[in-house]
Amino acid sequence: MRYLYGPVHSRRLGLSLGITLTPHKVCPFDCIYCQLGRTIIKTRKRQSYIKSNEIISELKEFLKSPALKSAAPDYISISGFGEPTLHSNLAYLIAEIKKLTLIPLALFTNAALFYDPEVRRDVLGVDLLVPSLDAVTQGVFREIDRPAPGIKIKDVIKGLVALRKEFKTGIYLEIMLVKNVNDSQEYSYKFKEVIDRINPDKIQLNIPVRSTTESWVMPPDRERLLQIKEILGPKCEIVA
Numbered sequence: 001m002r003y004l005y006g007p008v009h010s011r012r013l014g015l016s017l018g019i020t021l022t023p024h025k026v027c028p029f030d031c032i033y034c035q036l037g038r039t040i041i042k043t044r045k046r047q048s049y050i051k052s053n054e055i056i057s058e059l060k061e062f063l064k065s066p067a068l069k070s071a072a073p074d075y076i077s078i079s080g081f082g083e084p085t086l087h088s089n090l091a092y093l094i095a096e097i098k099k100l101t102l103i104p105l106a107l108f109t110n111a112a113l114f115y116d117p118e119v120r121r122d123v124l125g126v127d128l129l130v131p132s133l134d135a136v137t138q139g140v141f142r143e144i145d146r147p148a149p150g151i152k153i154k155d156v157i158k159g160l161v162a163l164r165k166e167f168k169t170g171i172y173l174e175i176m177l178v179k180n181v182n183d184s185q186e187y188s189y190k191f192k193e194v195i196d197r198i199n200p201d202k203i204q205l206n207i208p209v210r211s212t213t214e215s216w217v218m219p220p221d222r223e224r225l226l227q228i229k230e231i232l233g234p235k236c237e238i239v240a
């Protein structure tokens with residue numbers, strides 16, 4: 001299988017079959033905590049990075065396989081080796097996957113392109129959206145996510161606020177917390193202000209635990225993590 005991986009146990013969704021929509025590693029960001037290493041093509045250009053019919057053929061094979069009977073996934077997760085919303089045939093792929101199976105479909109995204117109404121429209125067919133938001137100010141955004149030129153955090157936030165109005169099913173907003181970068185108490189109050197406007201169904205605090213692109217990246221102390229959870233309120237959970 002070239003585009004499917006797993007099913008693997010995911011901390012948030014149980015048993016999850018992954019699908020990648022980009023080759024390794026095409027992304028508008030180059031996050032310091034990324035487990036996939038440095039971004040090879042840093043872009044916000046949407047195009048057909050992988051042939052949609054090849055992905056669908058692989059999924060059909062998987063759905064016929066004995067592996068499905070022995071361990072049916074709780075979710076099919078579109079995520080993979082880059083940013084899935086860069087794939088220009090995303091809406092078509094989501095519709096085709098939904099025709100093939102009743103397994104719920106989740107999409108993991110860095111939310112970089114949601115300023116574009118067409119990208120927001122393209123994701124409306126999934127059952128669960130898991131966007132990430134690691135910063136609410138341009139300086140911290142640049143430091144942690146190292147975005148492609150021209151991407152502004154204020155546009156990412158505006159895109160997420162608009163998405164919430166258009167997407168009525170589940171939105172789990174993930175924040176990756178990195179020690180001494182975005183984990184101060186003061187910064188958590190800034191997060192809260194913005195997240196209240198986005199109004200996700202859940203806020204999931206994550207920490208870097210495995211190999212990270214930059215070796216100096218550290219998780220916040222447990223005590224700080226609990227403080228941040230407290231500040232962000234009852235919808236917030238620690239998933240690490």
Ligand code: SF4
Binds near residue numbers: 030034036110
């Ligand atoms: S958005 Fe995801 S894939 Fe892209 S660099 Fe960040 S962690 Fe890696």
